[in-house]
Amino acid sequence: MRLFANRGFHETSMSEVAREAHVSKALIFWHFKTKEELFVAVLNRLLEPYFIDFAEEAGVLDERAQIKKLVEFYLSFVRDNASSVRFFLAQMLHDQHFSEGLNEQVLKLYSGYRSMLVELIARARQKGLCNVRFSPEAAAGFLLSALNGILIEHLFVANNPLDPDAAVAMVSEWLFGEENSSDGGKAVA
């Protein structure tokens, strides 16, 4: 996992994997038919932390708090798993047809997250908590774009702290009209 994640598929040789794992190369080929098979196994293992049960975390929170928690969760996850996120991003960008299965899973995750957002925003608007003019779908899409933008800025601009709280504050302001004392915009920039 470490080798594949740090150096990618083509730059990692089975001999290296065997050496680092302190087993013979032949043993790996006994457990996994091909290098690709091992790689997709690694992909799936690396993908596991991405599947979390948000329902249990939601609990008795109201929609506004749930949305904020969802956003905060997204950004904290990216912050804490930056290298993994970077790896998957690079993998999907590069071998888009080699890793079709991965693409599929990630897209499922992503659309799951989006639909949660859409539903939450819709309910919030119904309750009058949310004063944004767009449709829930458009608002969620816009929100996701912003989150992804923050994500890639974090990955590329080296010394970027990625402060989830500040971002959540901005989102709150935009979505709920909540004013907050701190300078919300600065962190995103």
Add this chain to the structure above:
Amino acid sequence: MRLFANRGFHETSMSEVAREAHVSKALIFWHFKTKEELFVAVLNRLLEPYFIDFAEEAGVLDERAQIKKLVEFYLSFVRDNASSVRFFLAQMLHDQHFSEGLNEQVLKLYSGYRSMLVELIARARQKGLCNVRFSPEAAAGFLLSALNGILIEHLFVANNPLDPDAAVAMVSEWLFGEENSSDGGKAVA
């Protein structure tokens, strides 16, 4: 260029390059000392279209129009050069220390774009054209995040048209309070 851009560094062999170029492999090694040297030459060639002179395009437009043009330009470029953008993104994500020179150049481009945005927003605010509350830096940062978010959605979600006009409309609304008839949010979502 085609081989490296489509398949990446490690998946492209010098023999293939030679075959596609209808020359001998040795000739390539006569012109370029190593495979890496050829690759960075290719990178620089592929990067050329990214350097454009925006000043000439700005002309006599006011700040509001310039900002809109800048945003529209960014998105149109991404739309028209999607595969190139994808390649560079993947390259920078993957070999972040191998392609340090590339990283540097791209970052320079990026910060140049950002500072143009910052300055334009600052001037627009001075003239009272822009009613956004944030500092110009924060506004530009937020805007760039949104643009990057749209970019990666376009790259990953397959059938995503990336309509620059709709995005520009959204930006206008956010930045200048311009209302427009079309449903702006839909395209971004």
Add this chain to the structure above:
DNA sequence: GTTACGATTGACCGACAGGTTAGCGAGGAC
């Protein structure tokens, strides 16, 4: 104690990688 079987190994294979080298052929200088 023998058998059976899954786990494990070192030695090995053909293919191909990046890179080198000896030399060929055309053309300008003299």
Add this chain to the structure above:
DNA sequence: GTCCTCGCTAACCTGTCGGTCAATCGTAAC
């Protein structure tokens, strides 16, 4: 005509790649 250089190539070199295979080890069943 001879020489020299430049652009170019076929053939080759060495190392490593993904993958195979016959043989061995450990252990549980009988």
